[in-house]
Amino acid sequence: MPQNRPGQGTVVLRKDGRWQASLQVNGVRRTVYGRTEREARAKLRELRRQADTDGALTTPGKRTVTDLIDAWLTSAPNLKPTTVARHRRFFDTYARDVLGRVRLERVTPDQLQRLYAGLTPSVASAVHRLLHRAFAVAVLWRWLASNPADRVLPPVYQPQRRELWAHAELQTFLDGTADHWLQPLWLVLLGTGLRLGEALALTWSDVGLGVAVTVSGTLQRLDGAPVVTTPKTPSSARTVMVPPEVTAALQRHHAQQDAWREAAAGDWHESDLVFTGTQGNPLWPSTVQHALKRECARLGLPAVTPHGLRHLHASLLLHEGVPVTAVSARLGHANPAITLKVYAHALAGQDAQAAMAIGRALAPAMPVENAHEVRATCPE
Numbered sequence: 001m002p003q004n005r006p007g008q009g010t011v012v013l014r015k016d017g018r019w020q021a022s023l024q025v026n027g028v029r030r031t032v033y034g035r036t037e038r039e040a041r042a043k044l045r046e047l048r049r050q051a052d053t054d055g056a057l058t059t060p061g062k063r064t065v066t067d068l069i070d071a072w073l074t075s076a077p078n079l080k081p082t083t084v085a086r087h088r089r090f091f092d093t094y095a096r097d098v099l100g101r102v103r104l105e106r107v108t109p110d111q112l113q114r115l116y117a118g119l120t121p122s123v124a125s126a127v128h129r130l131l132h133r134a135f136a137v138a139v140l141w142r143w144l145a146s147n148p149a150d151r152v153l154p155p156v157y158q159p160q161r162r163e164l165w166a167h168a169e170l171q172t173f174l175d176g177t178a179d180h181w182l183q184p185l186w187l188v189l190l191g192t193g194l195r196l197g198e199a200l201a202l203t204w205s206d207v208g209l210g211v212a213v214t215v216s217g218t219l220q221r222l223d224g225a226p227v228v229t230t231p232k233t234p235s236s237a238r239t240v241m242v243p244p245e246v247t248a249a250l251q252r253h254h255a256q257q258d259a260w261r262e263a264a265a266g267d268w269h270e271s272d273l274v275f276t277g278t279q280g281n282p283l284w285p286s287t288v289q290h291a292l293k294r295e296c297a298r299l300g301l302p303a304v305t306p307h308g309l310r311h312l313h314a315s316l317l318l319h320e321g322v323p324v325t326a327v328s329a330r331l332g333h334a335n336p337a338i339t340l341k342v343y344a345h346a347l348a349g350q351d352a353q354a355a356m357a358i359g360r361a362l363a364p365a366m367p368v369e370n371a372h373e374v375r376a377t378c379p380e
Contacts, residue, residue, distance in 0.1 A: 009044045011037065023047045028071055063143055065107060065134075066100040072137045080229050082220040087130055094119060094127050104144055107135075109151040116155050124155035164312050169301055176299040182291050184253035185275050185283075188213070189306055191246035193313035193330045196285050196306040198236070201228045202274040207250060214239045215332065219282060226282040236332035250274070314343050 009023035014033075019040035022031045030047055034040035069091050073084045098115050099107065112131065116124040132149035139147050165173065170190075177183045188199050197218035206214045215238050217228040231237045242250075253274070260278045261268045269280035277283060288306055296303045304312070310331070317327045328339040 009047065011040050011044060013037070021047070023051065025051045028067070028074075063104050064100065065102050065104060066096065068104060068134055068138050068143065072134055082222050082227070082229055085222055090126060090130055094123060095131065099131075104138060107148045109148050112149060112152045116152070119155075121155055128152070128154050164308070164315055165301065165304065170312070172299055173295070173301055177295055180291075180295065181256070181278075182288060184249040185288060186292065186306075186309060187246050187249045188242075189309040190313055191243050192240045193310050193317075193327075194240065195232070195236075195310060195332075196288060198231065198332075200273075200275055200283055200285065200288075203272040204254070204274055205272065207274060211247060212239050212241045219285075221284070226284065231332070233332070233334055235334045238329065238332050240330050311343075314339070318343055 009021060011019060011021045014020050019034045019037050020031060021034070021040040021044035022029060023044060024030075032040065032043040032047065034043055069088070073079070073087055076084065079087070095115065099111065102111070112128070116128060119127060128149065132147065135144060135147040135149050138144040174183075174187075177186065180186075185199060188194060188202075189196065192199075192213060194202075194213070194215060195218065197220055198215045200219040201217040202213060202215075206216060208214070215231060215236060218231055218236075219226055219228050221227075222229075257276065260276075261280065264279045267279050269276070271280060271282065273280075273282055275283050277287075285306070292306060293303055314327055314331055317330070318324070324336045324339055327343075328336040331339060333339050
């Protein structure tokens with residue numbers, strides 16, 4: 001029996017007398033047959049050549065969109081496992097039935113446009129980004145000559161801007177949830193601007209003395225289990241100073257967690273996470289979201305999400321005149337331009353403040369009568 005070399009494929013003699021050669025690359029297996037061992041090995045060499053050239057295995061001219069998605073997500077070195085899982089879920093849910101079996105070279109812009117038309121704007125926008133990225137990989141691998149998603153009108157999605165709480169509403173929330181077991185977490189979101197996953201991944205080592213928190217990971221769901229992965233972007237890894245109110249809340253929460261640990265005894269799940277359930281288990285983001293929604297309804301407040309608390313944090317800082325660069329750093333944005341784009345509405349009132357500020361600066365140097373003369377010369 002011929003010897004098979006690991007990583008080079010296999011060649012075996014079948015019961016029907018034919019020789020079978022198989023090779024697996026990036027989770028995709030191809031099998032070919034020959035009447036002789038020599039013929040089978042020649043075909044195996046051709047498979048290896050294709051793998052070296054294209055980076056994956058499929059029959060040229062028969063590669064489907066599903067083949068592309070599987071090969072890309074199996075081999076993508078820069079995608080986190082949670083991102084891969086999310087991409088697969090999106091493709092399986094919204095695109096596989098329509099495009100999965102379509103050969104790559106037969107995908108047309110019209111097909112994509114019709115697919116998007118049957119989805120909500122937010123979902124269509126996400127599916128377009130996924131497919132555009134996948135087809136770009138196909139072009140890089142020379143599976144496609146051009147990207148069909150380049151010739152599609154991208155779905156236009158404008159996120160609905162929700163009104164943020166006024167100061168009185170914020171105070172109602174803080175007073176009304178003072179005894180809620182999740183209020184320390186909500187205070188951290190309000191006081192630091194962390195993303196929910198970042199807050200749920202905090203450990204007591206990240207909190208230290210309570211004057212600052214260090215973001216070093218984010219908690220996400222992978223295959224039905226909570227996992228802590230690297231932050232969303234390199235700029236998301238950061239240290240954020242916290243106000244005294246948040247420090248006090250964290251200290252109270254630490255004492256409460258100690259009481260939970262003692263009550264749970266042997267059932268306690270030790271993890272060093274700051275925010276856990278009453279038995280030390282990691283918190284699901286959905287648990288926090290649903291609890292916050294219930295509290296808003298109970299208190300008669302406009303509904304807000306945990307991410308909305310992050311938005312409120314940023315908007316309050318900008319309203320108080322904190323520089324955009326400082327707000328951007330607290331939020332973990334890659335650059336202030338992102339902050340300006342997302343929170344332009346919070347800066348709208350600062351133009352009037354700027355005019356008043358420059359007015360105060362000019363007033364001592366400009367006599368009042370001269371100021372009237374200047375205004376009189378301005379066009380109506």
